[in-house]
Amino acid sequence: MAEALGVSVTDYTFEDCQLALAEGQLRLPADTCLLEFARLVRGLGLKPEKLEKDLxxxxxxxxxxxxxxxGIAEFAASLEVPVSDLLEDMFSLFDESGSGQVDLRECVVALSVVCRxxxxxxxxxLAFKMYGAQExxxxxxxxxxxxxxTALGVAELTVTDLFRxxxxxxxxKITFADFHRFAEMYPDFAEEYLYPDQTHFESCAETPPALIPNGFCADFSPENSDAGRKPVRKKLD
Incomplete structure (x- = not known):
């Protein structure tokens, strides 16, 4: 059908569509790198329904x-999967500094977005429970x-105005109750406080992605979607 219509074929799954188009207080930007993360999750055989139960x-x-x-070995043990090229690709998404060390909390936040x-x-x-002060x-x-x-899958984001x-x-400091109350009062807070001027987020690709109607990042095409490849650039920090 794609050939007959003269359009390209993509390897997005139904779950990818749900992720990219989901309604919520935080709509994913067009160049989010969580689509790549979601594909790596699938490649590792991690099922969303089981992941949600294990969150x-x-x-x-x-x-x-x-x-x-x-490090990578402890990261693998935490997710209960063996070390592999796919896992190294996932690990590198969170290893922004290239130190070979990551914060598991960031991965859990990304998993939560992918699962729900x-x-x-x-x-x-969930994130406040992990990052919040004990008292x-x-x-x-x-x-x-x-x-x-991490929840948006971007490398740069200014939250000063939102926090204030x-x-x-x-x-x-703020609690989740504070955040929830604010989100209830201002459901469109992301557009106003996080990217009021259509802030350009760092691209998933080596070059900025072209704008496309469905809002997906343009570098997620079949010829560039080899799940075992090394990411061109670190995506999450």
């Missing part, structure tokens, strides 16, 4: 680590930035 287990393990970085793309607040709540579950601006960058809008008492 609490993964998040508790990540919370106990408290931001302590881990329309349930934004559930993902944010009150609060996070600072730096942690909020990390949470939202939520932290009206200027405590320098």
């Amino acid at each position: 609490d287990k993964y998040s508790e393990s990540a919370r106990m680590k408290g931001g302590e970085k881990m 793309p329309a349930r934004t607040l559930d993902t944010i709540q 009150d579950g609060s996070v600072g601006e730096g942690d909020l930035s990390c949470i939202l960058k 809008a939520i932290d009206q008492e200027e405590k320098g």
Whole structure:
């Protein structure tokens, strides 16, 4: 059919469409790298339905680590998969500095988005449990930035205006209850505070992706979709 219509064939699955088009407080930008992450998840044989059941287990393990970085072997053990080229590709998405160490919390946030793309607040709540201070579950601006960058699959994101809008008492920290209350009052907060001027996010590809009608990142085409390849650039930090 594609040949008859003169259009290209893509290797997106139904789950990819759900991820890219999901309604929620945080709509994924066109050049999100979570589509590549989702494809690697599938390549490793990790089933979304099982992952969703295991999210609490993964998040508790990540919370106990408290931001302590881990290498590829421990990363594999945490996900209960063997070390492989595919896993190394996934690992590199979170190894922004190239140090060979990653924060498991970031991977758990990305897994939550892939497993339940329309349930934004559930993902944010899970992230607050992992990043939040032990005494009150609060996070600072730096942690909020990390949470939202990972949830959106982008390399750069400014959250200062959003954080200040939520932290009206200027405590320098916010809880999930604060975030949830703000999101309920301002459901379009992302458009206003995170990318009001259509902020350009760093591309998944070596060159900026072309704009395409369905909002997918243009470099996710069949000829470039070999799940075992090394990523051209680090995507998440």
